[in-house]
Amino acid sequence: MAMTSSVAQTPIARKISTNAVIRTVFANGSISRADIAKLTGLSKQTISDVVRDLEDDGWLKPVGQTDGRPGRNAITYEINAKAGLAVSIDLGSTKIVAAICDLLGKVVAETKVSTDPRGGMHLVNQFSDLIVELALAAGTTADKLRLIVLGSPGVLDPATGHINVAPSIPGIDAINLRQVFSDRMGIPVIVENDVNLAAQGERWRGHGVETSNFAFVALGTGVGMGIIANGTLLRGARGAAGEIAYLPIGGDAFDPGGFKLGTFESAVGSVAMLRRYVGFGGRNASTVADLFAAFNAGETSAAAAIEETARLVAVAIAAIGAALDPELVITGGSIGARPELVNAIRGFLPRCTPYPPRIEISRFGNRAALMGGMGIAVERMHDDLFGVKLREV
Numbered sequence: 001m002a003m004t005s006s007v008a009q010t011p012i013a014r015k016i017s018t019n020a021v022i023r024t025v026f027a028n029g030s031i032s033r034a035d036i037a038k039l040t041g042l043s044k045q046t047i048s049d050v051v052r053d054l055e056d057d058g059w060l061k062p063v064g065q066t067d068g069r070p071g072r073n074a075i076t077y078e079i080n081a082k083a084g085l086a087v088s089i090d091l092g093s094t095k096i097v098a099a100i101c102d103l104l105g106k107v108v109a110e111t112k113v114s115t116d117p118r119g120g121m122h123l124v125n126q127f128s129d130l131i132v133e134l135a136l137a138a139g140t141t142a143d144k145l146r147l148i149v150l151g152s153p154g155v156l157d158p159a160t161g162h163i164n165v166a167p168s169i170p171g172i173d174a175i176n177l178r179q180v181f182s183d184r185m186g187i188p189v190i191v192e193n194d195v196n197l198a199a200q201g202e203r204w205r206g207h208g209v210e211t212s213n214f215a216f217v218a219l220g221t222g223v224g225m226g227i228i229a230n231g232t233l234l235r236g237a238r239g240a241a242g243e244i245a246y247l248p249i250g251g252d253a254f255d256p257g258g259f260k261l262g263t264f265e266s267a268v269g270s271v272a273m274l275r276r277y278v279g280f281g282g283r284n285a286s287t288v289a290d291l292f293a294a295f296n297a298g299e300t301s302a303a304a305a306i307e308e309t310a311r312l313v314a315v316a317i318a319a320i321g322a323a324l325d326p327e328l329v330i331t332g333g334s335i336g337a338r339p340e341l342v343n344a345i346r347g348f349l350p351r352c353t354p355y356p357p358r359i360e361i362s363r364f365g366n367r368a369a370l371m372g373g374m375g376i377a378v379e380r381m382h383d384d385l386f387g388v389k390l391r392e393v
Helices: 012-028 033-040 044-056 121-137 177-185 194-205 263-268 270-279 288-296 300-324 339-352 365-386
Strands: 060-065 075-079 086-091 095-101 107-114 147-152 163-165 189-193 214-219 223-229 328-332 358-361
Touching (some): 012 033, 012 044, 012 075, 012 365, 044 060, 086 121, 086 194, 095 121, 095 365, 107 121, 121 147, 147 194, 147 365, 189 194, 189 365, 194 214, 194 223, 194 328, 194 365, 214 300, 223 263, 263 300, 270 288, 270 300, 288 339, 300 328, 300 339, 328 365, 339 358
Parallel strands (some): 086 147, 214 328
Antiparallel strands (some): 060 075, 086 095, 095 107
């Protein structure tokens, strides 16, 4: 069985003291009881009691001793990171990336597999098998895990966790994914839109750490956007805020053929880029990676395809800027992480908006959603276990 904390059974004063101790250890790393007392203002006896309880319950561990100070050396403590483990899963139309992280957000096991094309319940079975394998690789078992965060394409109902629209994942909108998956694993499951997770990954440990207003724009097979407004994820009335695939840019917005994938996605996604390349006379690329290789080799058809795509994306970012006024736009995804495209976007932006936002490529590449899932998992574990809001540490 997983360890349980004694925090929930203690009086409110002890809970407050425990919260203060845990926050101090998180903020300072390896630290002695005397230094915790100095930093928190709590009595040495209270600190000793709290540290003893946390050590007995497995949340703190002794890691060394102080030295170079007058008097006796003191034992130093740090968080026992492996006492709390959670899973982050990034579901894509062609591949699944999953990782187990500890209480400090360190990856202890990771894997990548092809997505089961049958979708629906077959994906739940695939997730379950992946978690069992990951737990074994992490030196634990699936029943010891505390939480699963799953990122998926599509429009998510934030109240129910139901995915209402996910054209690239068959059958996923026909099941209550959060409930079915949670019941299967016996632990809580959080389901989130994958691009929203990517935005939260940047907010956790990426370019968004220092700003409260930014947008994460994912460009790849599909397109999407996650919005952090005043430090909070913006979801919209139906959970569809940021679904920029449906912006009326790059095509006829009244063509119902664009209702499934979206007018903008149909104009700038990977399929559109390759179609544009062929239309400009290109013959040497069958994938987007090939197209960028042709661009770097000086092929004019590839340069024209990338330039036209960048022009359309710049118009979309100008529209985003007019509506949201972000300080920063972070680009990611298999296409959005390419500096060749982003440099071209930067060149077009001042020509279509008087206030172009700063553009940065995601620090995490295709791992941004996975990072966001880990960030949410770590914050939820800390809050559930200790009542500690990490944003306050």
